[in-house]
Amino acid sequence: MDVLSEVLRVVSLRGALYFNGEFSAPWCVNTRPSVLAPHLSPKAGHLIIYHFITEGRAYAKLLEGQREELTAGDIVIFPHGDTHLVGNGFPEKPVDSLKTFAKNLTQGFKLARYGGGGEITRIICGYMACEPRLSEIFLAGLPKILKVHVAGEPSGQWLAHSIRFSVDQAGVSDAGSELVLARLSEVLFVETLRRYINALPPDRVGWLAGARDPIIGQALALLHKEPSEPWTLSALAKRVGLSRTRLADRFRHFLGESPMAYLAQWRLRLGAEMLQSTGDSVAQVAAAVGYGSESTFNRAFKREFGSPPAQFRRQRTAPPAR
Secondary structure: OOHHHHHHHHHOOEEEEEEEEEEEOOEEEEEOHHHHHHHHOOOOOEEEEEEEEEEOEEEEEEOOOOEEEEEOOEEEEEOOOOOEEEEEOOOOOOEEHHHHHHHHHHOOOOOEEEEOOOOEEEEEEEEEEEOHHHHHHHHOOOOOOEEEEHHHOHHHHHHHHHHHHHHHHHOOOOOOHHHHHHHHHHHHHHHHHHHHHHOOOOOOOOHHHHHHOHHHHHHHHHHHHOOOOOOOHHHHHHHHOOOHHHHHHHHHHHHOOOHHHHHHHHHHHHHHHHHHHOOOOHHHHHHHOOOOOHHHHHHHHHHHHOOOHHHHHHHHHOOOOO
């Protein structure tokens, strides 16, 4: 079972490619995800920006200094929405991505050219929108800047060629191209996460490392796939083929808490998301996330979020004051 797939399914990642650029050195672009968000995905709870280098080279840099050198086939992701620079060479000063390329955001994938006339870099930019509370479990384990070479294997090469072809064809035939590009954007993001997880050092702990572990990954997948089941430590241990003690110890090693404590937190996060995104009653939400009674759910929810479910829903869904 693939726990990453289960989590991403519930998180409901929505991806899109939004920019097709040909830059000539020297150039440098300052991207502020918080400023881009209203233009790219106004209702996104959290926006993850990434850049895919299809030709040439570039660098990506956080404002506080961390820098990654990029070549064709590299994707660089900013999981936490940090402002960042992408460029090649040393221009006088960076240009703001929104101010400089605002019109390009309304032109589909018409090629945008910019720079000083030197070495060429081709870059495709995309984003992933997700629900922040649910996505926190895997985002928390990611660095502020994440680089992966996705075109180093046959599957990655196919993905890179498919994206390049689809972007080039988007301006020729629009029938279904937006949907194709959205799906390719999502596949690119998931492939990057998968490769990052597989490359983690053997001694790494945390959710991502736990997801890679054969036993803990299976336990996590079961809890995420069937959160409403009346799980006990004994039942979970039996499903993954370990004793209760060994499962509890191994789970705590990676995630710092017991399987049942982890499940309780995940159920409450699911409940909070359902209260905001569905019209189900509090009792229906409680049952859907594994609580035997509405009153038990109410008490646990209030301890976690500071208000009972009904009040939480009203506060989150009320129209903004004018």
